[in-house]
Amino acid sequence: MTEITVAPLADVTMPRPRGSVRGRLQDALPKLVLAPSFAAILLFVYGFILWTFYLSFTNSKAFANDHLVGLSNYQKLWTWTFETDPPSGWYTAIINMGLFGGLYVVCCLALGLTLAILLDQKIRGEGFLRPIYLYPLALSFIVTGTAWKLFLDPGIGLEKAVHDLGWTSFSFDWVVNPRMMIYCVAIAGIWASSGFVMALFLAGLRGIDGEILKAAQIDGASGFMMYRRIIIPIMRPVFFSALIILTHLAIKSYDLVLSVTGKNPGGAAELPSTFMYSYTFTRNQMAVGSASAIIMLMAIAAIMVPYLYSELREKSQ
């Protein structure tokens, strides 16, 4: 596929009238076209990362200032990291990030892959089923979160419905139990995103060359074997993209946790993103907020950079 699209492009651009104004313009055109967005990204993404990094060393409160205080904001976060009884907001945020992020990414991948494989069995009505699984993604996280909060609320939702049906000992109060809340956030998140992951995997499955599968069949591979040894390994790049998308969704999720838990009762539904926002904007401790943002960035980098590196290096070999 890729070779076919690249080839004619190369043919067109190769014989270039060198030296002429037009030729030079043509040479520079891609750079010119890309320059504005490049400059914008340089300033608004990387520039502000640097700005945040700088702020994390100041004692900025409601507004940014340039009174440098060294590492004291990081020291604060570092001591909070080990405050477990009662848990500090930052400690809860880190633990919740691990629980929520881990469950969200793993379950979305597993569920998405399973759904995709099941849908790929040439079943009838696939065109009807596929959008049903995809629709949750069309809802904003705040709608998703509110709907799940209402659905899981013991007083009006699932628990009450089951009680009304006659099973009165049934109890499911996670959404109002501060210790279990984060799992409800994960449930809502998985519900919203696994359809999307399914679509990614389905596209990957459809892109697999039928010849390979036929060859495997001739060699006597069973269905399970074929998936385990051939299809899933071929789809590695899909895993790669799904993982990157899910990880960043998990880390930046903010509206979902607020809408499911109802503004952090008991301080138990903190995530690094809510922590960062509340310190920066509502508690007027911008410097602490900036420090937490930088730590979030570094944590993401620590996970993603080695992975990106290994994936990309393998590709170039």
Place this chain on the structure above:
Amino acid sequence: MKFRTMLMAGVALASAAGFAASAHAADDKTVQMLHWWTSGGEAAALNVLKGDLAKEGFAWKDVPVAGGGGEGAMTALKAMVAAGNPPTASQILGYFAVDYAEAGKLGDITSLATKENWAKVVPTALQKFTTTNGKWDAVPVNIHSVNWVWINKAVLEKIGGTEPKTFDEFIALLDKAKAAGVIPLALGGQPWQEATMFDSVVASTGGIEFYKKAFVDLDESALKSDTMKKSFDNLAKLKAYTDPNFAGRDWNLATAMVIKGDALVQVMGDWAKGEFKAANKEAGKDFLCYRFPGTDGSVIYNTDMFAMFNVPADRKAAQLALADATMSISFQSAFNVVKGSVPARMDVPDTAFDICGKKGIADVKAANADGKFVGSMAQNYAQPPAVAGAYHDVVTKFFHGEIKTSDSAVTELVKAINAAK
């Protein structure tokens, strides 16, 4: 007509922009106002102000940023001010006004304040937020207070209860409701709501002088005292009277429980009255408003203000007109009747208000005279947001059992407040 004023405003704006460079053009006759009063009643209340200003020939340029607590609006305001393009005025809460004043972003309307003698009519404690070094830079629109309880009258009569005067009577009343099979206390289990209730509990347990010492002066011995421990214990007692599903509930849903008669009482600021009004309930007939038991005579307040920003000279006239219109007796009355709060100036007649409003107005006057008019810790009127946030953390962790005893609660409170200072 409306279209024409809009057109005029547009022309005025365009010309102001065009001629700003050349000499002194005519004054900019637009008031640019950032606020989050976008819901029905509040928007209607604000329209009164718009109308008043239109009569004086000032156009209104609305900058609404929806969202209950104004978090979105505060973020938007920060961006506008940082960009050097502040609005004429912005709705603002508590220490955010102080922050902007300290950063030198607010204007000066002292001339008008002196002429109108605001220092006399605005409660003294509240002027902490509207003035900086004796200079007026904000105007208060209303006074809310948080030490109220809202009771469903029918339920109260059904269980045979009367107005509780002390904390112990309150507990006895809640017990009665529990025995009658009603949810005694409607609570929204969100940090700010729990902390707001705790404000009242502290004032009730230790008295308003203790409250002042602990929360306004941040006196460490008061924060660590046995009285504070007892306050936490009293708060823990209240938890037994909530329904099991209270965690994370929004405040208006808790109010709805009282309105519907599922629950007996809610401890909440007087914005709850708006919910009763919206459900066509009448004060004194369908619902009752009492001061939180043991805090009668004291007012733990929060207030909405309009901060006046430091705008260029050609926009000053519009700003003064806005400040003047906001502080007019007629607007203060009309606005607060709709909003459920009480006027921020004490010389407004209470004729248009319901009995809760009348009591509120009388309470503010009396509390101001007795020095019992104090800022709410939970609502950012006793301490800056960093400290108030620490307070929210400790109260909610205690209420949900993450902090197990009142002993460790006071230790944590002191620690958290010191870390935030």
